[in-house]
Amino acid sequence: MTHNQNFLNLWISILYRYRKNYMNKKLEAYGGASGSSLLILSIYKNDGISQEQISDLLKVDKGSIARAIKKLEQGNYVRRQEDATDKRANKVYLTPKALALVPEIQSAITDWNKQIMTGIPVESQKIFLNCIEQMAKNACDTCL
Template sequence: MIDTRNSIPRWISLLYRYGQMYIGEHLKEYEIGRGQHIFLNALYKEDGLTQEELADYLKIDKGTTAKALKKLEEQGYITRTVSEKDKRCNEVHLTEKAHFIKEDVRKVLTDWRERLTFGLSEEEKTLALVILEKMGNNAARFAEEPVEP
């Protein structure tokens, strides 16, 4: 009998959900939803990406990306403008309001990472990262394979 209470997918799912709860709770004063902080964080790294580049970078479908960006735009955190390079694309830029909360957003993400790795040695942190990266690469590779009937 398989013990599904102690499986890798279960733990990854729990980590994701707990992280979303923690981050959502700590950013609620800014009315940033659970899935929106990742778009801000990506733009903090490289402002001016197109919607398509954001979706590809974050591995999030274009519809979900468009919805999240619409909400961030309505809240005044981003602007979307037609790209000069390619009129079919919208470039996404952070507003002054988004820059104003950058340190708070980054601190919440750093605090979560520190809480998540509390009690782990540097060697354990490195090993966990290596394993998760390999698993992420496997997931990306196998997710793109056609499903056999």
């Protein structure tokens, strides 16, 4: 195993923590929503998505999704509505407050991605993104 392979988890962890800090700073005016930015974007792109579908999409356990949605609901970022065809399921919708936040989230993510890709040639970026996507798929397969 090479030096870089030994530290793969370290670098991923560092990127995760710095991204979290960056998003918190960029979205601090919006309270607790910064930690749920990907959740908010997922609901934005799939209005009326069920909690179970969100869990599948983001690869996060159902309990964590339920807690995150409850927190967003308390902050008036989302509303839940019982599914008309399945009374056990809830559909999730963004409120106007969250819809106003979406451009801020998208801008922060775009800026972050530009920042971390600075100095990396476009071809290398494409290769990296393909590789990390495959790594995520491999991890998902391993954990099932």
